[in-house]
Amino acid sequence: MEMQSETLTDDELTAITGYMIPSCQIGWLNKNGWRYVLTRARRPVVGRIYARMKLAGVKPSAENVAAEAWSLDLSRVG
Template identity: 80%
Template sequence: MEAHSETLAEEDLMAITGYVIPSRQIAWLDQNGWKYVLTRARRPVVGRVYARMKLAGVKPSSENVAAEAWTLDLSRVG
């Protein structure tokens, strides 16, 4: 099983935005209301969970992005 980074890879950003050049990616992200941070090299960084929610049409918020970790509750199993 392949482990993914918490942020999108450059190839992912290229596929989503349709642009290779970081300044064009930034313009696309701004135009489409995406949140991102810039690296020192001025490349956009987008979180993987955030991107999945945006692509699914879910408006990301602090409530639905930071879901609590769940634990298995066997207390009612008899």
Template identity: 80%
Template sequence: MDIQSDTLAEDELATITGCLIHSGQIGWLNRNGWKYVLTRARRPVVGRVYARMKLAGVKPSAENVAAEVWSLDLSKIG
């Protein structure tokens, strides 16, 4: 099972934006109202949960973006 990063991989961002060049990706993100941060190399970084919500048509906000809650269940051990 592959563990996904909390941010989109370069190929995922290229697929969404249709651009391989970072400046083109930044332009697409700006035109479409996406939030992102830039690395020191000016590569745009987009959060995975944020991207999933945007692609699903949900407007991300502090209320609807939450970490998955889990608890340790030891009831079946023994």
């Protein structure tokens, strides 16, 4: 199984915003209240977990984004 990046790919950001040009993506992100950071090349970077929450209609906050990660416990499988 392939690991997904912690940030959205260029194709995913294009699919969400509807724009391929970074300045237009930034405009869409600002208009719709999304948080992002810019690379040195002025391309927006959006976190994957943040994007999932926004798309699900959940307001991201420090409490629900920083939830403790779970791990699979197979100790009782036998």
